[in-house]
Amino acid sequence: MSTTYRDALREALREALTRDQRVFLMGEDVGRYGGSYAVSKGLLAEFGEERIRDTPLSESAFVGAGIGAALNGMLPIVEVMTCNFSLLALDQIVNNAATIRHMSGGQFSIPLVIRMATGAGRQLAAQHSHSFEGWYAHIPGIRIVTPATLEDARGMLWTALMDPDPVIIFENAMLYNLEGELAPDAGAVDIDRAVVRRAGQDLTLVTYGGSLGKTLEAAAQLAGQGVSAEVIDLRTLRPLDMATVLGSLAKTHRMVIVDEGWKSGSLAAEIMARVMEQAFYDLDAPIARVCSLEVPIPYPKHLEDAAIPQVATIVESALRTAARHG
Amino acid sequence: MTLDRALARSLLKDMLRIRRFEEKCAELYSAGKIRGFLHLYIGEEAVAAGALRAFGPDDAILATYREHGHALVRGIPAGAVMAEMYGKAEGCSRGRGGSMHIFDAKTRFYGGNAIVAGGLPLAAGFALADKLMRRPRVTACFFGEGAVAEGEFHESLNLAELWKVPALFLCENNLYAMGTALDRSEADTDLCEKARSYKVPARSVDGMDVVAVMDATARAAAEVRAGGGPQFLEFRTYRFRAHSMFDAELYRSKAEVEQWKPRCPILTFTNRLKMEGLIDDPGLAAIEAEVADEIAKAVAFAEAGSWEPVENLARHVYTEAA
Incomplete structure (x- = not known):
């Protein structure tokens, strides 16, 4: 079937929210607005305000809250509008998400997924166009994935959620409109191999x-x-x-x-x-x-x-x- | 709350456990057994001893890098805490955290966070999870007044109140953020006002009075547990020792510290109990003996502990395959 990268991401979110009650999505404008890149459009009507949560513009608090919720039994998906804004949550990502497992001697898992847009190409200037996935890849304790195809847009999210450790999904903003064919039964894919x-x-x-x-x-x-x-x-x-x-x-x-x-x-x-x-x-x-x-x-x-x-x-x-x- | 003999003894004993444990830590630091940063809680014992009684085994506790007292009162064995200070594999965090990073899954003790205010966003998320799962739990988040200057304090209180999550924010105001006095870092030193500006109910409590701490926390925790949304308590307390073992205390006078000493929570509570006939000298000596025994055993446990093999260094960065 014909689809887009954006729709494949949304289908992955829908599947995750349907499969497991512990899954919820939070971030800036993910609900009523439908997501700044329209990835979560329609999900609020389908899953309700408890599970599709609009947040204040408080990147550190809501990313940290995702970490806390993950430590306390949930499978949160946190959307940070772009990786440029994720720098406001860098403390939570580096000092907590990536660190708590090791610092606690392996006692705690943080099955958190953070999604963020990355990349240039839309004339949005410096504060909306940078690519920080390589930076994040410097940090032990987190996994960094970069879906570049419809199959990976559709399939990486569930695998990331099932990973007991934090996973950051970098979605290049130029890909959201990518169109192509996707098998109707497309599902989870590995996040290990090139x-x-x-x-x-x-x-x-x-x-x-x-x-x-x-x-x-x-x-x-x-x-x-x-x-x-x-x-x-x-x-x-x-x-x-x-x-x-x-x-x-x-x-x-x-x-x-x-x-x-x-x-x-x-x-x-x-x-x-x-x-x-x-x-x-x-x-x-x-x-x-x-x-x-x-x-x-x-x-x-x-x-x-x-x-x-x-x-x-x-x-x-x-x-x-x-x-x-x- | 009326004090019966058992409760009185238990409160006093918890404070003494913290005091004597940390006095031993300072000694072991000088002896080179404990390294890195060591932040002592001496003077502030009434807060941990009084507050933690409000929480059951299913509640979650988040604390700061000055958390030995909270860990002990929460029920983490003193031996596991001391072994952690030594950096031994038998420590509650397998030695990887040390003094500042006490973690214990069994007692739901989630650090030991050395980033000021770093635990507050986590607390909002812990409490959100409980709310979403309809669990009647409370998340207790301790932090110092220095955290109030951080954006994460403001973001987290706003988020917690906006979502009406069952989090109890417990601010230990010892007047100094490392060496910076509160009135040198805050334009408005009324901490409760800041919480109230986010519509979070807030109260200031004498943090040198263990009973006042206990009562205030019990009441706030019950209201939070009942679904009333988050609350904020400020405990006014004072750190008798330096910020850490590297601190020459250039920022405050000895006279100021001496002025606070008569308000020592252990001293004043002991006097009160004696006056009310709830404890006598033999009773006090018995507690001291029990505490000394517990600490001696903790030190022996840490001494006998093992060093994690270097081959294990890279473990626990990611989940290991079962």
Whole structure:
């Protein structure tokens, strides 16, 4: 059936709310407004105010309340409007959600799911456009997932809820309108493994989230120029599935990483470092990275476009990497 | 509440357990057995001893990094608390938390939070869960008056009242946020007013009077449990010792501390009980002996404890497969 990323997310929420009475959704404007990206539209009428809870603009309090409710037997889903606003709840996420299990000697589980929008591309300027999933992936004690397809939008939520530890789902805001076919019986998917989205021989393009579509488009253009690119969708940024990445590299011996985060200290940097540590001698050329430029994302379209990875920059970087001799 | 002999003895004993336990902790700190930060509750014992009686085993307790007293009164074995101070694997948090992070699932004791005000949002969520599940439980959240300056205090009280959740916010006002006096950090030092501005019923209580603490908390907890929404209690108390073992106390005078000493909750309560004929010197000596025995056993338990093997370092970051 034909659907969108947004509808797939909503279907996942509906399924979770139906399957388990411990599940509830809270966040800013998730109820009457229907969600700032309309993901939860209609759920208030279906499930009522107790389970679809509008919150004040108090990110720290309602994220913390999600942690407390999870510690006290619930399966909360907390929506933070965008990851930019999640910084107001960073204390709760880092000092409580990610830490309490270890600090208590393993006594307590926090089966919390936090959903947040991420990414640039809608001319919303710096305070609405950043990508912090790589940052969050730095923190032990939480799991970071980045659905990039309709199947993952539909299937990651339930698996995340069943995980006894906190999971943050980063939804790239440019994907909400993504349309495509989804099997009517689509359901839960794993949140452990990276996936090869396109097979290839000459080089490996590693990406996730909002950059997957651009990277697949780049791979299609590369094929027209005689370069066969394999595309890996990381899906989960923490813990990283390096086996899939290294498996591909063992075949192609060349790699470009596409990551909408800033380059310095980025997830792309982490992947490069791990390849150096674990598979240096598999490389026929230096790894290249296509990341966001090190500027706060600007408002005008031409500057915003230039600041983040694009099909053309991916193609260019891939061609250079494919042509380099070790 | 009228005091009978058993209750009087129990209240006094709880305060003495905290006092003697912490005196021992200070000694063990100097001996290098306890490291890191050690925040003593000495002077404030009436709050934990009086307040925690209002809560049953199904209620949840959240506390701060100055929580040894709450942990002991809540019923976490003194040995497990002391072993935690030592960092031993037999500690209630397997040694991973130390003095500031006492956790115990059995007594529903959820820390031991060292981020000022960090527990308040959790408390709102704990209480929300109970409300959603129709459980007649109360979440008790202790914090110091320093937390009132944090945004999380304001966000959490507003959220708790907006949703009418069964949370009891228990503010231990010892007048100093580390070294910053309340009137040097708050434009309005009336803490109850701040709670009331969110329509949360609030009362100020003499935190040096264990009976006053007990009565006020019992009443507030009953109202919260009955579904009346959250409440706020301010306990006016005083910390006799330094903020932590690293504190040279440059911010307050010795004279000020001495002025508070006659209000010591153990001293005044003991005097009262003697006057009312509820305890005598042999009775007091018997309590001291019981407490000394409990602490000696706790220290022995901690001393005999083991160090977590380094191979286990990375455990408990994520749930382990069953």
